Amino acid sequence: SHKEKERSSSHGKRGMTLEEDLNETNRFYLEKGKAVIHKKPTPIQIVNVDYPKRSAAVIKEAYFKQASTTDYNGVYNGYYIDFEAKETRNKNSFPLQNFHEHQLIxxxxxxxxxxxxxxxxxxxxxxxxxLLPYNAFKKYWDRMINGGRKSMTKDEIMQDGYPLTLGLQPRIDYLKIVDHLCTLSDEGTR
Amino acid sequence: SHKEKERSSSHGKRGMTLEEDLNETNRFYLEKGKAVIHKKPTPIQIVNVDYPKRSAAVIKEAYFKQASTTDYNGVYNGYYIDFEAKETRNKNSFPLQNFHEHQLIxxxxxxxxxxxxxxxxxxxxxxxxxLLPYNAFKKYWDRMINGGRKSMTKDEIMQDGYPLTLGLQPRIDYLKIVDHLCTLSDEGTR
Ligand SMILES: [Mg+2]
Ligand SMILES: [Mg+2]
Structure with a gap:
């Protein structure tokens, strides 16, 4: 996540990062009473803290820890929602090493x-x-585990995933697709 | 949460903090395939980071931020689970100022x-x-907002809440009560 922030500053005028867009989207959903979905804080290993008199504690030494879960979770219409968000600069494929095994687990x-x-x-x-449902994503992860390619091609993503267009309010209206996934889940056909 | 950790060290031999017991419990639930519930990382405002060559980034200045949500969330049998955990040293009442308004919201x-x-x-x-279901807890919070006492008495907690006994595996078997709450929720009687 701190890496994503570094990357974002090099983005410059090209707009917000995926994380910023999703945070905006979730704020919109919360405000409109559509869903309660939050980004989890970045996990930090705190080593040394100063407690100055009459002022706030200052963390003097700490390290970024690898997250044991995904970035976002929450509730939508009684459904538990959980997802990871990632960007790539690649043009024709999405590298799978952007994800960690424990996130798949x-x-x-x-x-x-x-x-x-x-x-x-x-x-x-x-x-x-x-948006790529877990079961589709898992197919490509398993292919890599079994010695296949270490990325998903854009064609594969277009075939198994759902395109999300960038809007204004909300920026990325992923709940439309989640609605569809919930219906499939109820029908047990996912 | 850093305050809770300070408090815990003064606990000394009296055993684990509530947070440690709940983390153990959640590890047990996860391992046994009963539920996926995690504590969210403590939110930190990072001000200054060092990126030394050939070694991990070091956070040199950061501050504890107030959480905008609760401590724990996850999924149990398709239900979205969300709770806050707090301790007091008081003997006969539980102070409500241990909670923040945004947690109630x-x-x-x-x-x-x-x-x-x-x-x-x-x-x-x-x-x-x-374990005190949100609706019962809200009753006492609203009483405070309306000028009433700033705590719940132990009698009130015993009347509206469910006692949880300390065990070994799991340490605090709160899913038993959650099961009951899910049933009430399905019946729309909560
Ligand atoms: Mg991410
Ligand atoms: Mg707490």
Whole structure:
């Protein structure tokens, strides 16, 4: 996540990062009473804290820890929602090493407990965004594990995923697709 | 949460803090495939980071931020679960100023979206633990807002809440009570 922030500053005038767009979107959903979905704070290993008299505690030494779960979770119409968001500068494929094994394990557990798990990915050069349900994503992850290619091609993503167009309010209206996934989940056809 | 950690060290031999017990419990639930519930990382405002060559980024200045949500959330049997955990050293009442208004607002939103919201509170001197469903908790919060007492008495907590006994595996088996709340939620009688 701190890496994503570094990357965002090099974005410059090209607009907001995927994370910023999703945070805006979630603020909009919350305000309109559509869903309660938040980004989890970045996990930090705190090593040294100063407690000055009469002022706030200052963390003097700390390190970024690897998250054990995904970036976002919350509730929508009684459904547990859980997803990871990632960007790439690649043009024709999405590298899978952007994800960590424990995130896949987490999403597997979410599905098992009847939550709705997915990834939202963006090709930052073209600003194309896709929502890929966990089961589709897992197919490509397993292919890599079994010695196949270490990325998903854009054609594969277009085939198995749902395109998300950038709007104003909300910026990325992913709940439309989540609605559809919830229906599939109820029908047990996901 | 950093305050809770300070408090815990003064606990000394009296055992684990409520947070440690709940983290253990959640690890057990996860391992046994019963639920996926995690504590959210403590939110930190990062001000200054060093990026030394060939080694990990070091956070040199950061501050604790107030959380905008509750401590724990996750999924259990398709239900969205969300709760806050707090301890007191008081013997006969639980002070409400341990909670923040935005946590109440968050729990209100959770209920509206058909999630299961509650608080787990511990009287640390006697190690008594109670689960209080959001609607019961809200009653006492509203009493305070309307000029009433700034705490819940232990009698009130015993009447409206569910006692949780300390065990070994899991340490605090709160899912038993959550099961009951889910049933009430389905019946629309909560
Ligand atoms: Mg991410
Ligand atoms: Mg707490």
């Amino acid at each position: 987490h999403m597997e557990q979410i599905e098992k407990h009847k939550g709705i798990g997915f990834v939202i990915i963006r090709f930052s050069s073209t600003e194309e965004i896709y | 968050h729990m209100e939103q959770i209920e509206k979206h058909k999630g299961i919201g509650f608080v787990i509170i511990r009287f640390s001197s006697t190690e008594e633990i109670y």
